Amino acid sequence: MxxxxxxxxxxVEADGxxxxxxxxxxxxxxxxxVAPGESHALVGRNGAGxxxxxxxxxxxxxxxxxxxxxxxxPAPAPGDTDAWRSRVACVYQRSTIIPALTVAENLFLDxxxxxxxxxxxxxxxxxxxxxxxxxxxxxxxxTARAEDLTVEQRQFxxxxxxxxxxxxxxxxxxxxxxxxxxxxDKLFDKLRSLQQQGVAFLFISHHLxxxxxxxxxxxxxxxARHITTAPVAELDHHALVEAMTGESGHESxxxxxxxxxxxAEGATLLDIEALTLPDAYQDVSLTARAGxxxxxxxxxxxxxVQLGETLAGLHRPKAGTITVAGRPVRPGRVPAALAAGIxxxxxxxxxxxxxxxxxxxxxxxLTVTDQLGPYGTVLPSRTRAFAQRMISDLDIKTPGPAxxxxxxxxxNQQKVVIARALATDPQVxxxxxxxxxxxxxxxxxxxxxxxxxxxxxxxxxxxxxELDDLRVCDRVLAxxxxxxxxxxxxxxxxxxxxxxxxxxxxxxxTKEHHVSDH
Numbered sequence: 058m059x060x061x062x063x064x065x066x067x068x069v070e071a072d073g074x075x076x077x078x079x080x081x082x083x084x085x086x087x088x089x090x091v092a093p094g095e096s097h098a099l100v101g102r103n104g105a106g107x108x109x110x111x112x113x114x115x116x117x118x119x120x121x122x123x124x125x126x127x128x129x130x131p132a133p134a135p136g137d138t139d140a141w142r143s144r145v146a147c148v149y150q151r152s153t154i155i156p157a158l159t160v161a162e163n164l165f166l167d168x169x170x171x172x173x174x175x176x177x178x179x180x181x182x183x184x185x186x187x188x189x190x191x192x193x194x195x196x197x198x199x200t201a202r203a204e205d206l207t208v209e210q211r212q213f214x215x216x217x218x219x220x221x222x223x224x225x226x227x228x229x230x231x232x233x234x235x236x237x238x239x240x241x242d243k244l245f246d247k248l249r250s251l252q253q254q255g256v257a258f259l260f261i262s263h264h265l266x267x268x269x270x271x272x273x274x275x276x277x278x279x280x281a282r283h284i285t286t287a288p289v290a291e292l293d294h295h296a297l298v299e300a301m302t303g304e305s306g307h308e309s310x311x312x313x314x315x316x317x318x319x320x321a322e323g324a325t326l327l328d329i330e331a332l333t334l335p336d337a338y339q340d341v342s343l344t345a346r347a348g349x350x351x352x353x354x355x356x357x358x359x360x361x362v363q364l365g366e367t368l369a370g371l372h373r374p375k376a377g378t379i380t381v382a383g384r385p386v387r388p389g390r391v392p393a394a395l396a397a398g399i400x401x402x403x404x405x406x407x408x409x410x411x412x413x414x415x416x417x418x419x420x421x422x423l424t425v426t427d428q429l430g431p432y433g434t435v436l437p438s439r440t441r442a443f444a445q446r447m448i449s450d451l452d453i454k455t456p457g458p459a460x461x462x463x464x465x466x467x468x469n470q471q472k473v474v475i476a477r478a479l480a481t482d483p484q485v486x487x488x489x490x491x492x493x494x495x496x497x498x499x500x501x502x503x504x505x506x507x508x509x510x511x512x513x514x515x516x517x518x519x520x521x522x523e524l525d526d527l528r529v530c531d532r533v534l535a536x537x538x539x540x541x542x543x544x545x546x547x548x549x550x551x552x553x554x555x556x557x558x559x560x561x562x563x564x565x566x567t568k569e570h571h572v573s574d575h
Contacts, residue, residue, distance in 0.1 A: 067092055074122070132144075147230060148212055152215065212232060264523075284300050327380070333377055355535065401486075542557055
């Protein structure tokens with residue numbers, strides 16, 4: 058008589074996990090359990106303990122207390138890399154794929170040959186890669202260079218590489234942050250097909266709608282503790298936000314969503330005429346008035362990010378003009394944009410926004426060093442005083458101005474980037490995806506700050522594909538394939554705006570939301 062099939066336990070089970078870093082409690086009696094084939098969301102504000110849990114689940118950190126088991130067996134010994142790889146992998150927001158190598162080389166990095174002293178058989182390596190990609194339904198050429206892949210294709214390669222070590226539990230840390238809507242759909246389709254093969258995912262995201270779209274179970278952490286684990290279907294949006302923040306989501310509408318307050322009589326502060334950048338956008342004209350937050354919505358290939366970067370002097374347009382408060386701006390030069398009164402919050406704070414080893418004070422004052430001392434010098438006392446004012450004004454959570462900016466949470470790092478943009482007291486603030494990768498509370502604070510810029514009689518331009526970012530706006534322009542295709546007054550519906558961003562605006566809609574001449 059055949060043995061009955063064993064009941065399959067969790068692929069990972071952590072219980073009673075605590076971790077301190079000096080005086081900081083990173084995790085306190087935390088727990089999580091993920092079943093085979095499950096897509097399990099882990100959500101929480103920045104500082105809730107998510108990153109620390111990931112570092113423990115992947116063997117990078119050891120917990121002070123608690124137990125960790127994979128498929129019912131104790132976690133591998135610290136430092137046993139091969140054993141950890143066979144149990145768990147993490148696909149991070151920033152890709153670990155090496156761009157200059159081929160897909161096959163990336164898949165089998167450090168495993169190119171069957172022995173330490175055996176030569177590499179490139180034919181065999183490509184065959185192994187083809188087999189591996191086919192096994193998991195990844196439609197990518199193994200001979201292609203990784204730098205030529207799309208963002209979601211690089212993620213598929215990372216997932217296939219993780220599975221090749223034997224891991225059936227994969228952590229996805231903000232996997233959609235760099236994807237447009239089509240890329241997200243492709244990623245989610247791939248994850249669902251892998252779940253059918255028994256692969257389990259821990260999905261970490263600040264985009265709560267994605268939790269509902271992909272996951273069956275959600276665990277909420279707050280203040281380093283486990284708050285709740287529940288089926289996604291039983292936890293509505295309000296209840297989820299309340300669990301994350303400890304506050305009722307029903308009380309009142311957040312201040313950042315109150316757009317539509319500007320007067321059409323405000324002076325024009327930003328005027329763009331017929332701006333063109335080849336392969337990015339064509340013949341774009343728009344205006345923004347004093348007291349107005351203007352949204353520039355668009356998916357990854359729309360050209361909206363490149364347009365925002367052009368205003369900051371990062372690209373030189375082929376044609377067209379930019380005027381701030383009636384004065385022409387010399388295009389293609391960052392100092393000229395700063396001098397003209399344009400403040401800039403870049404898309405990626407890690408690459409473009411911050412000098413991580415430098416202090417909060419130094420990062421916040423990079424745009425105004427000429428004001429911090431006589432004859433080209435920088436006085437530390439002035440730097441500290443300037444930064445302390447910014448810390449207070451923007452409620453930056455930091456032990457002090459001298460703290461390295463790398464020690465701050467994502468939301469507070471983003472506040473430092475905005476502080477630097479506001480340090481020059483700009484006429485126009487250009488913010489590209491200003492809440493990318495931050496928690497819901499930081500999002501509220503950051504967008505509230507943008508709203509305050511406009512309320513003080515200046516203009517703000519938010520460039521984003523995030524609908525929550527755009528709710529602060531008084532008007533939203535939608536871009537598709539390099540052109541402005543529609544304009545929406547405050548009060549637009551998600552369906553209207555998403556349709557325009559995805560190029561689904563028909564002739565009738567385009568006429569209805571025609572971009573007016575200002």
